[in-house]
Amino acid sequence: MSSSPQYRSGNEIRQTFLDFYAQRGHQVLPSASLIPEDPTVLLTIAGMLPFKPIFLGQRNSEFPRATSSQKCIRTNDIENVGRTARHHTFFEMLGNFSFGDYFKEQAIAWGWELSTKVFGLPPENLVVSVFEDDDEAFAIWRDQIGVAEKRIKRMGADDNFWVSGATGPCGPCSEIYYDFHPEKGDDNIDLEDDSRFIEFYNLVFMQYNRDAEGNLTPLQNKNIDTGMGLERMAQILQKVPNNYETDLIFPIIKTAGEIAGIDYVQSDEKTKVSLKVIGDHVRSVVHMIADGIRASNVGRGYVLRRLIRRVVRHGRLIGISGEFTPQVAESAIALSESAYPNVRLKEAAIKAELQLEENRFLKTLERGEKLLEEIIAQIKQQGKQEISGESAFTLYDTYGFPLELTQEIAEEQGLTVDQTGFETEMQKQIERAKDAHETIDLTVQGSLDKLAEHIHATEFLGYKQAAANAKIEVLLVGGKSVEEAEAGTEVQIVLDKTPFYAESGGQIGDRGYISGDAIVVRIEDVKKESDFFVHFGRIERGTLRVGDAVNAQIDRSCRRRAQANHSATHLLQAALKKLIDESIGQAGSLVSFDRLRFDYSFNRALTPEEVQQVEEQVNTWIAEAHTAHIEVIPLAEAKAKGATAMFGEKYGDEVRVLDFPGVSMELCGGTHVSNTAEIGVFKIISETGVAAGVRRIEAVAGSSVLDYLNVRDKVVRELSDRFKAKPEELPERITNIQNELKTTQKELETLKGQLAIAKSDQLLTQAETVGDFKIVVAEMEGVDPESLKTAAERLVQKLGEGAVILGSIPEADKVSLVAAFSPVVNKKGLQAGKFIGAIAKICGGGGGGRPNLAQAGGRDPSKLKEALESAKKQIIDQLATDG
Structure with missing residues (x-):
């Protein structure tokens, strides 16, 4: 009997693991950031994630072996945090990795040595699992390590086969479990019993590559990827009932309890859950903020905000009324700083972010909780x-x-x-x-109407300036006039002058910032109401007041994109008039930062050749570098010069004319490029019909074309990789696959029919005699509706005079039923259509058909047995009576 495992602190366990593998030639690497380089995941979720490009063959490793302790965040099962012994949002994964160096035998031997010799876990307390088909790993554990066969469990692919995705490197894995109750014996070991077993070390053997068809081929370089849960090993070695009571988390819980004036040990289960949630989540948010994540309503910022709010909420549940998160965070920082010095370096940022978010959420809680209490009371009163x-x-x-x-x-x-x-x-x-988005908020309009006589029209400077010093004339919150608003508030702002373009003529409003002394407002949209430009935004910092002097700055990148798309619509209309029909007129448009849409009056679709010609003409004009001439002249003069006006649009006495000489001349108040060459390139995405006599072209211009092409290039490359074909070979390859699929489907249908016939022949032996008739009522498992029909027809022919009722569950939520009656059965007044339609209702469906053959369906497979029993009883009763 081996000695019981000795106590080790969490820091000692981490260091012991890293030292063990460093002594065996592994390069010790620091934890990667919680913000991963991999764009496919929001947060670092596993120890292997920083090495994923190496495992996928996308990058070579500087070292043949490595080891690390990786910070990880997972929130997929956040509702279990605090309620189970081992669920966390933040955890540390200790790992050792081999990049084409050692493999199964060495990884297993070292894993066992570390667990038993170094950490002192008794071998009789350990159970291992292997993939069900991995005889090699099974033999290593049994013959070389000496684990008894009964304590080596073969598991299926869901538990013990690691995959990186639908295709790519993959392989079986082997896990080491600690058995808290070895006295229960080796018979009927159930590793799902987490009250007895805890999996603490996973060894992944990446030895295969899986292709698109699911075929496995051995990798040239076989890799090792392991993970040991630090918190789980701490629970085992420190002999505590759950991960939360280890020295990695419990000091945080203790701090929260002291603030609330409660003792964890003496608390009820509900209070313990709240304390555990605080302990876990505070670790998460401290490391997230230290790694540069800030609270927001999107992406990883929303994950952070949600975790902070759960901390605050559970603090309230245990009686904490004031601000407390910075104080609890200090405990988490102190616990982590020796292994992760950046948390102490970022201490001020961590506590400031927590303080801001906690106070912001407390205000939300006060308002929301009061209303929710009223809602709950009303619901309970109504008995709901x-x-x-x-x-x-x-x-x-x-x-x-x-x-x-x-x-x-x-x-x-x-x-x-x-x-x-x-x-x-x-x-x-x-x-x-x-x-x-199409029109200004009526409440905003009403407020501006009331204020109109006290303020001047907004002076627009945006044709020549990207920034301007201005004054806050009007400040609205929720459409109502206010004198000031603080950070976090959605506002509408009217300035005395602005460089921001307001949505009109199909072009959307500018984005950007309004800033001042300790004030930042992000502007997301600008609309025009009467003579006022209304800036819609959110105060990100400071308190904004009416009369403040501010600087208004547009987002130049967004403006350039809008200009390129807007000028392109003018060239597009000119090309349509020149190449398709001079009578074509604009019926509407949308100019956004990332695309353009142009609606025009025409009575037919363009041919692919015409679309290509139009696109080529626009790009020719772009390449010719036509300079824009803009002037404001009387409307009559503009029309005399031949400027195009939009039908139905109202114009003043003087109009703004945009002229690309020899190409296009239009009345337009939008922002544009100074030369067509600035557009860069133009690409039509689609040409469709939107109404009778109205067509629509959607296109992209400028840098948006690159975004568009990058997406499509990625798709083509993925298809080329998947089909193992050059891009130009893809159409033929896909056509061949489609043809093969059609042939295969036909063959499959034939085989299904043959199988159904074979199954039906077996049912002949089950035929029962009712007077002069023979009947068969049965379920045919997994048979599709068409094959079920074929089987019923064949059976009734072989029975002679009689009736056949068959049922099947072809899909998880579908029932198929069929009835086939012989002529004499019909003469007795029995109609297959009416009969099977009534039976199908039992399964939540219906159907019908001819008197001699009919089909029906249902939506409740659990009722099929009941339906067939009812059908059998009814057919026997009716055939047993005289006709």
């Missing part, structure tokens, strides 16, 4: 069990109350939330937002 989606959305939309928080509080009260209804309301809001 669910908070409506509309109520949950009101909390979210009006009070900034996250859906997850509403669900969490509802669960505490024994209630649920109608998430489908919430999503419906969210979609309505999205549609309202789309509608709002």
Whole structure:
């Protein structure tokens, strides 16, 4: 009997692991950032992620062997944090890696040596798992390591076969489990029993490459990727009941308890859960902020905000009323700084971000919790069990109350939330937002009408300036006039002058910033109402007040894109008039930063050749570098010069004319390039019909073309890799595959029919006699509707006079039924269509057909047996009676 494992601190376990592999030729590497280089994932979720390009063969490694302790964040099962012994959002993965160097035998031997000799785990307390087909790993564990066969469990692909994706490097893995109760014996070991077993070390043997068809071929270089959970090994060695009570997390929990004036050990289970959530989440947010993540409503910023808000919420649940997150964060920083010095270096940023987010959320909580309390009281009074989606959305939309928080509080009260209804309301809001993009908010319009006599029209400087010093004339929040607004507030601003272009003539409004002394406002849109330019944005820093002197700065990159797309629409219209039909007129347009849309009056679709000609003509004009001439002249003079006006558009006495001499001359108030060469390139994406006599061309210009081509180039490259063909060979290759698929499908249908016939022949032996008739009522497993019909026809022919009723479940949520009756059965008044239609209702469906042969379907497979029993009883009863 080996001695029991000795106590080691979390820091000692980490260092011991790294030292063990450093002594065996592994390069010790620091933890990568929680912001991964891999763009396909939001956060670093595994120890192997920084090495993924090496494993995928995209990059060579500087070292044949490496080892690290990697910070990881996972939030896919956040609801289990604090409720189970080992679920976390933040954890450390200790790993050793081989890049084409050693393989299974060495990885297993070292894994066992580290676990038993170094960490002192008794061999009798260890169980290992291997992939069910990995006889090599099984033999190594049994014959070289000496593990008893009963303590080596073969597991399926879901548990013990690692894959990097649908294709690419993959391989079996072997896991080492600690058995807390070896006295229960080796019979009937169930590794899913987490009260007895904990998996702490996973060894992945990347030895295959999987192609698009799922075929496995051995890799030239076989790799090793392992992961040992630091928190899990700490639980084992420190002999505590869960990961939270290890020295890696418990000091944070203790700090939170002291702030709340409670003792974790003496607390009830509900309070312990809240303390565990705080302990786990604070570790996460400290490292996320230290790595440069800031709270926001998108991406990893939203993950951070959600975690901070859960910390604050659970702090409230255990009785903490004031600000506390910076104090708890200090405990997490102190625990981590020896291994991760950057958390101490970023201490000020961490605490400032937590303080800002906590105070912001406390205000949200106060408003939202009060309303939610009223909603819950009303629901309980009505005897209901669910908070409506509309109520949950009101909390979210009006009070900034996250859906997850509403669900969490509802669960505490024994209630649920109608998430489908919430999503419906969210979609309505999205549609309202789309509608709002077309016109200014009526409440804003009303407020401006009242203020119009006190302020001057906005002076637009944007044709010549990208920035301007200005003054805040009007400040609106929710469409209502206010004197000041603080950070985090959505605002509408009217300046005395502005470089921002306001949405009009199909061109969307500029983006950019309005800034001043300790003030930053991000502007997302600008609209024009009467003579006023209304800037829609969000205050990111400071307090904004009416009368403030500010600097208004447009986003030059967005402006350049809009200019390129807008000028391209003018060239496009000119090309359509020149090459297709002189009578073509503009019926509408949209000029955005990333694309353009041009609607025109025409009675037919363009041919592919015409689309190409139009595109080539526009690009020719771009290459010819035509200089833009812009002037403001009387409307009559502009028309006399031949300037194109948009039908139905109202123009003043004087108009702005944009002229690319020899190419296009139009009335337009939008922003444009000074020379067609600045557009760069033009690409038509589609030409479609949108209404009777109205066609639409969608296109991109300038740098947007590169974005468009990059997406398509990526698709072509992926298809080329998948089909192992050059880009120019893809159409032929795909056509061949389609033809092969059609042939295969036909062959499959034939085989299914033959199989159904073979199965039906077996059913002849089950035929029962009812008077002068023979009947067969049976289920044929997995048979499709057409084959089921074929089988029923064949059976009734072989029976002579009789009836056949067959059922099948061809898909998970579908039922197929068929009835075939002989002529004499029909003479007795039995109609196959009516009969099977009534039976199908039992399965939540219906159907019908001819008197002698009919099919039906249903949606509830669980009722098939009941339906067939009813059919058999009815057919026997009716055939047994005289006709």
